[in-house]
Amino acid sequence: MTVKLNPDQSRILNWRVKSGGVAGVIGPAGCGKTTTGSFLAVKMICEGYAKNVLLVAFTNSAANEFARELSMVLGPEGSKFLCVRCGYAPGADPRLPIPFSNNIEFVRSKKIVICTTQSLKRLSASIRFENMIIDEAGIERLEHLLSPFALGINQLGIHLMKENISYEANNIIELASKCGIVATVVGDPKQSRPIGLADHDLSAMEWVLKCAKYDTLFTTHRLPDRLAMLVDEFADYGGLNSAPEIASRRFGAKYDIDENFIDILNPHEVITWVNLNGNEMMGGPSSWYNEVEAKACIRICRELKRVAPSKSISIVTRYTEQRRTISKYLQHLDVETRVLTTTGALGTQADIVIFSLVRNNPERLVGALGSLQDLNVAISRSKEKLIIVGSFEMMLNGLTGSYSSNPRHKQNFPQKLARLIDKKYGMVVEAPRVLCN
């Protein structure tokens, strides 16, 4: 094994191999949720705690990430021997050594099975798993958890238990634990929330945190110190910190920065807010885009690629129409940059992240951009530098969904973010003229 675990990860590993039932692990950005999950699966199998383990992710890219981690932990031969990836064939990464199969006999012959939630239906209902690890549960609803749980029901255990226990189970999570299901549910409710879930309803992860034991990973291997502190205070994690080896990581340019971009790409500043007043436009059934911001992002991106060609760049936005607009401009440039929505950005990282805010209107309506989860994802993808592009004044004085009955949604998160960056952790700069048209 070449990957080393930090004390948080080791503690969680030791806890979960010895405890049964359903439990949760909260993992803020870059804290190694997938790594912990993969190690846990390997430890269970190698030390005989379980005969087989199911690793479930919500998306194919997250399932591939599991497969990649396992290949690193076990090596190509070991992962090929022990693991299988199943589900939707075109979604599996063919470069990984782990074989793909939906053949039930082949799947039964393997110890670690990797699949997405939606593809579990391709597995026979008769297959059973002694242990399971469910990733990105923050983005799932409780009903999504039941598909993997159903594959962990221990009928024998139920009958044995029924002899001894009183008739008790207050909710689905308790019922699952009593049915012999052993599952570690991993996620971060402050980074994601299922699409379309009502304000008063809980995500799968929130259900687990409410009804079962849980632990938290606090050491991030992605965010440098200033960003980790910002994210910690913004999302109120209560102690998120940078791993010592990356705490002082900063953006470094290989070539001289154009004078128009000196303030924006200042290597000493980890977080920069480029104050820009482009107009928002409606697009699609419920989305928004902002042409001025889109062009500004492209120009910053072009300059970054010129001064630091080896750095990876992601442009993140809350809105699909803005992603489409930026992608359209980007295709004319010979620049490799990922453009992601906050939902798509979950689980990804880049050296430099440009976050396009989009919303800017006279009514000061921030809309869906005001959610804790979306803002948190957008500001926590970057390994070296975060550049926010959009109206500072709009975010500082914007109106969020304070009509919600849920107290956690009453906070004005855009305002909180704007204040934290301006006063403590970053710098707000006026957009140079080259970015304003």
Add this chain to the structure above:
Amino acid sequence: MNINSDIIDVRRTYDYLRKAQTHLVQSSEIATACVCQNLFKLDYPFGATRSDKDYLVANTVHDIMSLCMSGPILENWHSELENCEQITKKIVKESSEIVNTVIKDTLEGAHQENRFVEDDFETQVNDIYNGLIIGMAKRLMKKYERPSRVLTEVTITNIKDHHEGRIDALLEYSSGGYGLLDWKSYDLSNTISGREKWQLIANTLLANFRYCRNEDDWTGHNFSCIVHNGGVYFPKIETTRKGVERIKTNRKFAHMVLCGERVHVQRPKFCPVCDKGLEGSKECLFYQRDARLAHEGKLPAQYEKMTKQFFAKRYAILKERAETHLHKHVVYAMISKHGEEEALRRLEKIGILCRGYSFDFDIDEKVMFSRADDNIPLEPRRIVRIIGMEIGKSLLSCINEQASVMEIRDNKITLSFRSKTAVRRAKRQLFHLPIILLRDELNLTRSMLRPIHQFHKLAADMLIPGELLV
């Protein structure tokens, strides 16, 4: 009207419909409800039925038929020929290339997924195909003249009546008449539920809607039949007409159930599943017992609380299912309000649909289209319905296929179809028409209900005292 008010109009329609019920009932679901309303509830909302069976053979035969109908079968439709065996042999011979290609593609796909394939898969497919052709030559070709055109695998959506279905084949006649075929890969004489008949009648209503814009207009309807491995079944005209009322009643019932309304279930005097003790009967009895205990006030409080949680989750999933039909409802609402051309213009402006594409080329499942400008309001991975605009037909009943967006570059868009067969079919009947790409969604909700059913049963096992379970 300026650009912004057009966009606001569409967005308001979306906002309104998001809060409304946008459920559609599939013909197959109506058929289940016609057999027994409890059986429908077993599917929705209970999620108690899902078979582990692999329909590889049946799906392959469907694929073959969908390509051969407008090829060798239509070309050899000679009603004046007396020797059916000769016709059958000729069709089978001329379709061998299609049959072999589809089998090869299916086996390739199965191999890629390492799926189990029976040793005699090819023989089974060929036998069933031959059986269907014999039935058609003997009964159908003799009885009905050669159609002028055949369309296969046509999805028709009738928003007004909350009805959707996929018709295996539509036979069009130059007189304006039409016939409808449904194929089954098994022998219909061995089935007892009669579900197939109800599905056929439900689909016939959709065909009426496609050709006459009114499901009750039978003026163009020539015939509907099921071609199966043992022959052809023609329901009597009286049966069809009488069946329509039952279809409508059960469609309404199914729609109300999907919408979460309390509906009284009418159990038939004889249920072909429960009264025969077939697969699913245990599940049905389980929910009947639950209802009885609840009615008698005997359910333990914890179990009752738990079942409320299960039903809340079930209806959340059903709401998700309804949302997959949202775009179609918006299209219908906009057309009803503004007329087709104006509605399409507004919807195009906001990027719900786009027009003006022409087919460039295809490779395997991938198809490339291009248009004059590079303003393509779609993104990779988005699901679209490719509609071929037909004159005089309502937009949502025109020929269509579903695909996902692979890549967009300048004025070109690459779409990935479900299969190579779908591409071949679309090349025959869709790509020569004016193309519209309409945003669509995949419905992946059905499989999410089954685990809830499993946990519901577990909760009963654990929380209901043994003496009540008897």
